[in-house]
Amino acid sequence: MNVILRKFLPALILLGLVCLPLWGDRFYIQFASKILVMIIFASSLNLLVGFTGLVSLGHAAFFGFSGYVLAILSPLDSPMNFFVAFLASILSVGVLGAIFGALVLRTKDIFFIMSTLALGEMLFYFLHDTNLAGGSDGMYINVRPNLSLFDWWHLDLANVIHFYYLTLILLFLVLIVIRRIIASPFGRVLTGIRVNEHRTKAIGYNTYKFKLVCFVIASMIAAVGGFLAAVQYGVVNPEMVGWHVSGHALMMVILGGKGTVLGPVLGTTTLMLVEEGFQMLTKHWQLLTGVVIVLVALFLPKGLVGLKIFKKAP
Amino acid sequence: MGSLIEARGLTKNFSGLAAVSSVTLSCDRGMIHAVIGPNGAGKSTLINLLSGELRPTDGQILVDGVNVKGYGPTKMSLLGVGRSYQRTNIYPNLSVLENCNIAVQSRLEISMRFFGAVTSYPDVEARSKQVMQRLQLDSLAHKKANELSHGEQRQVEIALALATEPKVLLLDEPLAGMGAEESLRMVELLRNIRSDFAMILVEHDMDAVFALADHLTVMVNGEVIESGKPEVVRLSRRVQEAYLGGDIDE
Numbered sequence: 001m002n003v004i005l006r007k008f009l010p011a012l013i014l015l016g017l018v019c020l021p022l023w024g025d026r027f028y029i030q031f032a033s034k035i036l037v038m039i040i041f042a043s044s045l046n047l048l049v050g051f052t053g054l055v056s057l058g059h060a061a062f063f064g065f066s067g068y069v070l071a072i073l074s075p076l077d078s079p080m081n082f083f084v085a086f087l088a089s090i091l092s093v094g095v096l097g098a099i100f101g102a103l104v105l106r107t108k109d110i111f112f113i114m115s116t117l118a119l120g121e122m123l124f125y126f127l128h129d130t131n132l133a134g135g136s137d138g139m140y141i142n143v144r145p146n147l148s149l150f151d152w153w154h155l156d157l158a159n160v161i162h163f164y165y166l167t168l169i170l171l172f173l174v175l176i177v178i179r180r181i182i183a184s185p186f187g188r189v190l191t192g193i194r195v196n197e198h199r200t201k202a203i204g205y206n207t208y209k210f211k212l213v214c215f216v217i218a219s220m221i222a223a224v225g226g227f228l229a230a231v232q233y234g235v236v237n238p239e240m241v242g243w244h245v246s247g248h249a250l251m252m253v254i255l256g257g258k259g260t261v262l263g264p265v266l267g268t269t270t271l272m273l274v275e276e277g278f279q280m281l282t283k284h285w286q287l288l289t290g291v292v293i294v295l296v297a298l299f300l301p302k303g304l305v306g307l308k309i310f311k312k313a314p
Numbered sequence: 315m316g317s318l319i320e321a322r323g324l325t326k327n328f329s330g331l332a333a334v335s336s337v338t339l340s341c342d343r344g345m346i347h348a349v350i351g352p353n354g355a356g357k358s359t360l361i362n363l364l365s366g367e368l369r370p371t372d373g374q375i376l377v378d379g380v381n382v383k384g385y386g387p388t389k390m391s392l393l394g395v396g397r398s399y400q401r402t403n404i405y406p407n408l409s410v411l412e413n414c415n416i417a418v419q420s421r422l423e424i425s426m427r428f429f430g431a432v433t434s435y436p437d438v439e440a441r442s443k444q445v446m447q448r449l450q451l452d453s454l455a456h457k458k459a460n461e462l463s464h465g466e467q468r469q470v471e472i473a474l475a476l477a478t479e480p481k482v483l484l485l486d487e488p489l490a491g492m493g494a495e496e497s498l499r500m501v502e503l504l505r506n507i508r509s510d511f512a513m514i515l516v517e518h519d520m521d522a523v524f525a526l527a528d529h530l531t532v533m534v535n536g537e538v539i540e541s542g543k544p545e546v547v548r549l550s551r552r553v554q555e556a557y558l559g560g561d562i563d564e
Contacts (some may be wrong), residue, residue: 052332183431185424185438192416195405202403203478204391204420213426 006309017168021161024101029160035272036167037228040174042252042264044221051182052214053194055113057246058120059222061100064241065123066093066223067230071139080146089227090220097219101212120243128238138237141230157231169229174221179261190214213248255296257303317342318512319364324373326359333359335536338462341394341512348515357516360398361486364495364514365397366390377482396480398471400487406460410451413440413459414469417477444479449503465496483511489519501525
């Protein structure tokens with residue numbers, strides 16, 4: 001029974017995800033999209049935290065900055081071309097990631113955490129206290145980007161169902177990309193760095209270079225999430241780059257199980273559902289969420305992927 | 315001179331204290347140059363200098379005739395200087411095979427490939443298997459390194475260095491912490507592979523040193539007090555006073 005269940009569970013979940021908009025009401029579809037977006041973001045962070053051993057508290061900088069690029073590029077009263085905006089966001093975040101990475105990767109351990117936090121907060125205050133991008137109010141994206149292939153295929157990104165499917169597809173692409181990266185020769189070096197960086201250097205790897213490339217890739221994947229978040233809400237604000245968002249994603253990664261592809265998926269879904277559920281129950285939902293996190297930390301030190309049904313999962 | 319590795323007047327000061335002072339030595343392919351001395355003599359510092367983990371205060375290191383001034387450990391490794399560590403420094407929660415794979419891959423220009431699975435580069439595993447065979451680790455290939463005995467972990471330590479196909483092998487107390495039987499086995503393994511490398515061996519186990527070394531350098535307080543053929547050095551009065559005569563094994 002268990003074996004059959006395990007075999008068909010992924011297909012069932014996929015089917016459920018694809019069919020969700022058929023019966024879900026608007027709010028739930030939006031909420032589901034929100035979860036999918038956060039899974040993209042948490043998975044990108046997991047590439048650093050879980051696979052390379054780099055704990056970053058400034059990862060939201062890339063998530064938020066990507067949204068800002070879209071907001072800045074979007075004209076006030078006409079739609080931006082989706083592909084142009086998407087590429088522009090991802091690439092500019094890649095550049096930002098290279099600059100931030102080049103600096104923070106000169107440090108290690110707690111100093112690394114602190115310098116990622118510091119750079120992230122610098123970006124936050126830069127956006128918050130200058131008027132270049134709307135200051136503390138942020139910016140609106142009045143018209144969602146236009147996603148059409150020539151004239152025969154068109155997605156309306158203001159439509160929650162269309163947006164949901166776009167997010168679902170991008171999430172799958174992101175998960176496939178991450179899976180392939182960690183299974184590649186490059187991923188093998190990342191494992192070496194995570195397990196024993198000193199030795200990895202001594203056997204001839206320029207670990208700084210590998211970490212930097214990984215950092216840039218992770219920032220660009222975070223940018224996919226940030227771009228989608230900006231499209232979904234139609235607004236960006238400095239909170240999006242703040243450390244709360246980074247910390248939240250870090251919790252999702254750890255709750256689900258760092259260093260596995262499945263971990264951030266489980267962690268994000270669970271945390272967001274739990275938070276939402278408790279919010280409906282009580283004003284003190286954060287207290288209850290905290291209890292859940294502590295319980296998981298106590299009984300499932302490897303995160304939710306440590307649960308029996310996931311034993312054979314990647 | 316055609317030495318594969320050579321140190322000339324190598325000196326390292328740690329805030330005024332000379333851990334290694336003006337050490338000159340060389341080693342060629344097929345030769346084992348052992349360095350002995352009491353604790354604190356500067357042997358490990360010497361290895362760290364030769365492997366690029368520490369920068370010398372003064373003096374030169376030549377690898378195959380190339381002056382390697384300013385080279386860090388990564389560059390030294392790529393130049394063909396492999397090393398093992400006194401305290402086992404391997405990938406504990408990975409399998410022996412995967413340990414070797416990581417090291418082998420450092421010699422192939424594939425580490426910046428992101429999309430092909432590692433399995434599409436069978437070369438890596440084939441070379442790892444050769445290395446494991448040479449160190450008699452093949453039966454343990456799929457065991458996690460941290461589940462191995464101490465002696466086996468020390469073999470993995472050497473395997474990681476060998477997997478990078480070095481010309482020069484710097485061994486920092488390969489027998490550290492080993493029992494008599496494990497030591498014999500390791501000596502045998504080193505003897506089997508010696509012909510391919512210029513080996514610099516730091517070791518406390520005198521039986522092993524005299525069984526393996528072609529050339530012996532004795533260090534005390536950072537300085538070389540004697541250097542030459544083991545049989546000759548053994549008889550040196552200065553060495554006997556400073557080291558051998560008193561307590562051979564500490």
